Amino acid sequence: MGVNKQLRLAKRPVGEPTSDDFELTEEEVPAPGDGEALVKVQQISLDPAMRGWMNDAPSYIPPVGLGDVMRAGTAGVVVESNSDKLAPGDHVVGMLGVQEHGVAGADALTKVDTNLAPLATFLGALGMPGLTAYFGLTEVGDLKEGDVVVISGAAGAVGSVAGQVAKAKGASKVVGIAGGPDKCAWIVDELGFDAAIDYKSESVGKRLHELCPDGINVYFDNVGGDILDAALANLAWGARVVICGAISQYNAEGGMQGPKNYMMLLVKRARMQGFLVFDYVKQYGAAVQEMAGWLQSGQLKAREEIEQGSVDDFLDTLLKLFRGENMGKLVLQIAET
Amino acid sequence: MGVNKQLRLAKRPVGEPTSDDFELTEEEVPAPGDGEALVKVQQISLDPAMRGWMNDAPSYIPPVGLGDVMRAGTAGVVVESNSDKLAPGDHVVGMLGVQEHGVAGADALTKVDTNLAPLATFLGALGMPGLTAYFGLTEVGDLKEGDVVVISGAAGAVGSVAGQVAKAKGASKVVGIAGGPDKCAWIVDELGFDAAIDYKSESVGKRLHELCPDGINVYFDNVGGDILDAALANLAWGARVVICGAISQYNAEGGMQGPKNYMMLLVKRARMQGFLVFDYVKQYGAAVQEMAGWLQSGQLKAREEIEQGSVDDFLDTLLKLFRGENMGKLVLQIAET
Numbered sequence: 001m002g003v004n005k006q007l008r009l010a011k012r013p014v015g016e017p018t019s020d021d022f023e024l025t026e027e028e029v030p031a032p033g034d035g036e037a038l039v040k041v042q043q044i045s046l047d048p049a050m051r052g053w054m055n056d057a058p059s060y061i062p063p064v065g066l067g068d069v070m071r072a073g074t075a076g077v078v079v080e081s082n083s084d085k086l087a088p089g090d091h092v093v094g095m096l097g098v099q100e101h102g103v104a105g106a107d108a109l110t111k112v113d114t115n116l117a118p119l120a121t122f123l124g125a126l127g128m129p130g131l132t133a134y135f136g137l138t139e140v141g142d143l144k145e146g147d148v149v150v151i152s153g154a155a156g157a158v159g160s161v162a163g164q165v166a167k168a169k170g171a172s173k174v175v176g177i178a179g180g181p182d183k184c185a186w187i188v189d190e191l192g193f194d195a196a197i198d199y200k201s202e203s204v205g206k207r208l209h210e211l212c213p214d215g216i217n218v219y220f221d222n223v224g225g226d227i228l229d230a231a232l233a234n235l236a237w238g239a240r241v242v243i244c245g246a247i248s249q250y251n252a253e254g255g256m257q258g259p260k261n262y263m264m265l266l267v268k269r270a271r272m273q274g275f276l277v278f279d280y281v282k283q284y285g286a287a288v289q290e291m292a293g294w295l296q297s298g299q300l301k302a303r304e305e306i307e308q309g310s311v312d313d314f315l316d317t318l319l320k321l322f323r324g325e326n327m328g329k330l331v332l333q334i335a336e337t
Numbered sequence: 338m339g340v341n342k343q344l345r346l347a348k349r350p351v352g353e354p355t356s357d358d359f360e361l362t363e364e365e366v367p368a369p370g371d372g373e374a375l376v377k378v379q380q381i382s383l384d385p386a387m388r389g390w391m392n393d394a395p396s397y398i399p400p401v402g403l404g405d406v407m408r409a410g411t412a413g414v415v416v417e418s419n420s421d422k423l424a425p426g427d428h429v430v431g432m433l434g435v436q437e438h439g440v441a442g443a444d445a446l447t448k449v450d451t452n453l454a455p456l457a458t459f460l461g462a463l464g465m466p467g468l469t470a471y472f473g474l475t476e477v478g479d480l481k482e483g484d485v486v487v488i489s490g491a492a493g494a495v496g497s498v499a500g501q502v503a504k505a506k507g508a509s510k511v512v513g514i515a516g517g518p519d520k521c522a523w524i525v526d527e528l529g530f531d532a533a534i535d536y537k538s539e540s541v542g543k544r545l546h547e548l549c550p551d552g553i554n555v556y557f558d559n560v561g562g563d564i565l566d567a568a569l570a571n572l573a574w575g576a577r578v579v580i581c582g583a584i585s586q587y588n589a590e591g592g593m594q595g596p597k598n599y600m601m602l603l604v605k606r607a608r609m610q611g612f613l614v615f616d617y618v619k620q621y622g623a624a625v626q627e628m629a630g631w632l633q634s635g636q637l638k639a640r641e642e643i644e645q646g647s648v649d650d651f652l653d654t655l656l657k658l659f660r661g662e663n664m665g666k667l668v669l670q671i672a673e674t
Contacts, residue, residue, distance in 0.1 A: 256599075273608035274606060
C-alpha cells in the first residue's frame, strides 16, 4: 500500500512550538474498515486553535496525546471506500490530522462539491472558519440590522468572513482591526469593510472612538489582549462581545492576559459570550447554502493562501499564522488537487 | 434653620481614599423648593460603588464633582415638605449624600414603612443592595430551579441577600465565598447557604471543584480578581457569570486585574454579563413585595451593621467595607431614628 508520512506531537510546547515538539514517522498506509474510507490528504488546514490542542489543559476537546498524529482539519480525495456514502474520487473534508493518508468513518467525512468552489475554500469560507464567523455573529452576537460591528483578526480566515457576513446581514458599519497596510487595504478595498485599523501603527482605542462614536454593538474577538481591552472601552449600551479566539495569547508563557476593562460590561450592560462552531452543527447546511449563494453572487469573497510542501512543513506554516503573515485562510498543500 | 454639616470630595483619591481627599463644610440647612421636601438624614449607606464615583472616569453615572457633597444613599425623616406626596414625619430613602440635611423633589424620595422593617433595612435587604441581588440573579443570571449558584462577597449587603434569594428561588446548591470563619459560619448557620468557602484560609478553586463537581450554573461576582478566575475555571456548560462588582480591585493603584480565565467562556459556552439595578426600576415594586414577604416569613434574614457617628466618620466607616469588616449591610447612623 505504500508509505504514510505523519507528524506526531512529541512534547508539549512551552510558548511558541518548535521542531523539537514534533516527530516525523512513517507507517504503512492503513486499510479502511467496514463503513470507512481511505482518504489521500491533499490540503491541511492551519488554525489558531491548534496551539491549544497541544496543551495538557482542560478544554472543549481532549488535548492531542503525546505520540499521536497532530490533529488537523484536512481536505482530500477518497481512494478506497467501504461505505455506500463515499466513492473513490469524491472530495471530502474531515479531521484526518497531519499525515498523507487517513482513514475515517463515512459520517466523519463531509463530501464537498468542487464545482461550487475550489477545495481549499471548504477549509475556509465554506468550512469551519466561515461557519464560525457566521454563527458567532448571528447567534452569539445576535447581529441586528443597523449594528456597528468591529472585528479583530479581520484579515484572518474567520475575521475576513465575519466582516462580510456582517455587511450581508445589514450591519450599518463594519470596522476591521488587522496588522499592516496590506491587510487593511485588502479588507476595505476587496472585502468591503467600511474601515480598517492597523494595530501595528495606530492606537486602536483612539481609532475605535473616532470610527464608532456611538459605540460598538457587536465586537467579534479573535485576538484577546490589549485589543480586546480597547474594544471593551468603546462598547455601546447593551453590546455583545463574541469570544471566538485569543491568538495574541496562545503562545504567552506567562499565562493569559485577562481583559482589565471587563467592568465596562457593567457600565454598558453588555455581555461577553463564548461559543464553538460545533454547537450549531444542525444549522451548518442552511448556513453553507446561504454563504455559497453570496460566494456565487460576489457578495462574499474567499481567499486562501496555499503553501506548497509536505507534512514536514506543518510547523513553519503554523508559525506564519501566529506571526500574522497570512491574509485569508492559510492552507498547507501536500498533494496536488 | 441651624447648621448642616457636610462632607465634600476635595481630591480624587489614588488607591485607598484618605482624609485628605475630603473636606468638612458647614452651611445653613436648606429650605425646600416647590414640590420638594427637606429631610433630616439619619442613616448613610456605605457601598463599594462609592469608590468608583470618586474617580474621574467614564462610568454609568458622572463622577462626584470636586467640591460636591459626597454622593450617598441615605435614610431619614421628612422635616418640612412642599409636596402633597410627603408629610413631616414620613420616613424616606434617597440619594441625599453625606450631610445632615438634604433637599430633594418628592419623586426622588421613596417613602418607606418602618412597621415592615427597621429603617436601615431599606438601605439593605429591602433597598438597593437587596434589589441588586434579586435582579442580578433572576434577570441577568437567569436563575433556574436546580441551578448550582456561587456567590462571592457572600457576607456583604448584596451577597448575603443573593444567596437567600437563590435558595428561595429553587437553587439546588448555594455556595458563598467570604473572608474569615465568622462570616462563613453566619452565611451557613443563619442564612441557610449550603456551604461557605473562606478565601482567607482555603484554596477557592480547589474548594469550588469539590463543592460543585458538575460545575457552577450561576456565578454572582461582587469581588473580581483571583476569585473571579477561580469561578471561571469551574463553570458548568452554559453558565451565566453575573458581574455585579469588583471590590477587590477598586482601590488597586496598578489598574484592574482582568480575568485571565475568560476563555473558559468559550470552553463552557458561558456568558459574562454586567448590569445595574436601575435597569429594573419598573420591577422594583413587585420585587420588594416578594422580598418583604420572605422577610416576614423568616425565609430572608436581613442584617445591618450600624455604626454610630457623624458625617466626619464617613471615611473610616467606608474603609471598614473595603477591609471586609462588616457582615451584612454597613450603615453610618448620624442621628437617632
